[in-house]
Amino acid sequence: MTSVVSSTSTASRAAKAESSAVAGRDLRLLMVVPGVVVIAGLFIYPFIYGFISSFNPQGENAGWLANYQRFFSEPRLYDTVRKTLWLAMPVTLLNVGLAVPFAFMLRTPSRGQRLLSTLLVIPMTLGTVLVAEGLMLYLAPNGWLNRTLLEFGILGSPLRLLNNYWGVALSLLITGFPFAFMMMLSYTTGIDPTLARAAATLGATPLAQFRRIYLPLLVPGLTITFCLTFVQAFAVFPSAVLLGAPAGATRVISIAAYEMAYEEYNWSMASTVAMVMGATQLIIVGFVLVLRQLSYRGPVVGGKG
Amino acid sequence: MIALIRDSLLPLAWRWFVIACMIFFVVNVLLIILSVLVSSFGTGWFTGWLPEQFTPKWYGAAWKEFQLQYVLLVTVQITLAVVAISLIVGVPAAYALARLQFRGKSLVMLMFLVPLLVPPITYGIPLATVLYQVGVGGTMWGVILANLVPSVPFAVLVMTPFIEQIDPRLESAARVFGASPLMTFWRILVPLLMPGILAAGILVLIRTVSMFELTFLTAGPDSQTLIVALYYSMFASGVRAQQSVDAMAVMYMLTTMTGLLIAFRFVDPSQLVGRVKSQKV
Structure with missing residues (x-):
């Protein structure tokens, strides 16, 4: 008897919960509210604010597009886009290009794989500032790298790797490659290995397995990895100042945005530069996604997506 | 013979190449970090592999x-x-x-x-x-x-x-x-x-x-x-x-x-x- 009562009451409770959920009045839904408020207030609102303020230039009788006109007429502003792309593009291609075969090679779980991922997380966790500090010593004319090359007679005079393009590119390689590798590794290990084994029994060489099975399944992951690695590299800031030539070859767009905000105190212009930065990232990401759509050759299953 | 090279030697060489590259990368990262550590304990470090003297000061x-x-x-x-x-x-x-x-x-x-x-x-x-x-x-x-x-x-x-x-x-x-x-x-x-x-x-x-x-x-x-x-x-x-x-x-x-x-x-x-x-x- 009691069991019948309790089961009916559970059923009615469940029905009640169901109906209230359907009506959108499940109180548990309130749990998501604080998180949404944080993101809406601290991410979406500032973004909209920055967007609007970029069309409200500081100064007397300036037109609503004055900030953008200024950006695209001053070489020291518009040239930053080219310089940033010139840094971010080759490094991203290299990082992702290396990450794919490496992740494929190390796809089977092993002690080595775990040790390697542990070691590779270190430069990412330390962050760009510390990597820059290390590279300042390591790449210096009397640093360990140049010393080794000189001692072994590979070079006659030390390589100049600091305060120019190369220092920044190397720092982007050191922080970007582990990121790209780890992402690709998690996509590669998500592909069912029986697919490749089936191909192997039919006589596919490892290269053919990679080209015909893994690569098509990896395309979605590859696209995402490329976009994320690129966007990170495009936003390079501390290492461009510390290891590069912040007034010359590595005057990247984030330096321009920083100068506008904290040296000229022109916040509306700083927002404009930030908007251009965001738009450039969006254009490149959109371009890569369209490219992927165009190369789509049929439904892809088996990957984690 | 060619099949042997293609099917077993080439993948093996490729495997070792990848592993060597990874080791090279990790070793360089560790050396970069080690540079900071060594320099922080050195008195002066202008020439030579290591600083002249070590100090915690x-x-x-x-x-x-x-x-x-x-x-x-x-x-x-x-x-x-x-x-x-x-x-x-x-x-x-x-x-x-x-x-x-x-x-x-x-x-x-x-x-x-x-x-x-x-x-x-x-x-x-x-x-x-x-x-x-x-x-x-x-x-x-x-x-x-x-x-x-x-x-x-x-x-x-x-x-x-x-x-x-x-x-x-x-x-x-x-x-x-x-x-x-x-x-x-x-x-x-x-x-x-x-x-x-x-x-x-x-x-x-x-x-x-x-x-x-x-x-x-x-x-x-x-x-x-x-x-x-x-x-x-x-x-x-x-x-x-x-x-x-x-x-x-x-x-x-x-x-x-x-x-x-x-x-x-x-x-x-x-x-x-x-x-x-x-x-x-």
Whole structure:
């Protein structure tokens, strides 16, 4: 008897919960509210604010597009886009290009794989500032790298790797490659290995397995990895100042945005530069996604997506 | 013969090439870190493989010059506040996203995903503008608020698979026995979720300690964390001895590495990338 009562009451409770959920009045839904408020207030609102303020230039009788006109007429502003792309593009291609075969090679779980991922997380966790500090010593004319090359007679005079393009590119390689590798590794290990084994029994060489099975399944992951690695590299800031030539070859767009905000105190212009930065990232990401759509050759299953 | 080379020797050579490249990369990274460590203990290092003499004096010098006791105190306060708020806000949100179906759910998911994908420097400048307008820019609260933007979504992302692993029938059972939703949350879910909460907390802690851009853009002179103080001292290099900057870098490194070592007890390294591996239950 009691069991019948309790089961009916559970059923009615469940029905009640169901109906209230359907009506959108499940109180548990309130749990998501604080998180949404944080993101809406601290991410979406500032973004909209920055967007609007970029069309409200500081100064007397300036037109609503004055900030953008200024950006695209001053070489020291518009040239930053080219310089940033010139840094971010080759490094991203290299990082992702290396990450794919490496992740494929190390796809089977092993002690080595775990040790390697542990070691590779270190430069990412330390962050760009510390990597820059290390590279300042390591790449210096009397640093360990140049010393080794000189001692072994590979070079006659030390390589100049600091305060120019190369220092920044190397720092982007050191922080970007582990990121790209780890992402690709998690996509590669998500592909069912029986697919490749089936191909192997039919006589596919490892290269053919990679080209015909893994690569098509990896395309979605590859696209995402490329976009994320690129966007990170495009936003390079501390290492461009510390290891590069912040007034010359590595005057990247984030330096321009920083100068506008904290040296000229022109916040509306700083927002404009930030908007251009965001738009450039969006254009490149959109371009890569369209490219992927165009190369789509049929439904892809088996990957984690 | 050719088939033999193609099928067994070439893959083997390729395998060793990849392994050699990886070792080369890791060795260089370790040497870069070691450079800082060695330099921080050296008296002067102009020629030769190692400094002329070793001394611990730079650590004391750095501690005094950069007022590190103050910087560390600020770092600890900011980090703990960010971790606490991220967990308080993030865990319930992760629960709602893992368990409930509601209209606009995919939009909410997108809201939590985008801040993790956009680099901080891109949204940091408009965010700093708003924070300065409200009047918290340059204060500790400004830094805490700015750091919540990537931390709350990150906590949500780390927590979601942990919540999905818990059998929903446990909650139903608690409800049947008359526990209120709040009581179910505290007495059933929170204890079961402890490993996940610890993992999320430590990961948010590491990310906040090493978050340079947002803190840099929003911190005032007395709300700098260790990483920002390190940047300023490197930026003004030449003013102070290189070695005391190195000593400060080593102290920063020890802080993050300790967190990392603790984190490895709870999580898979790939979670640090920000992408949660879907776990097969």
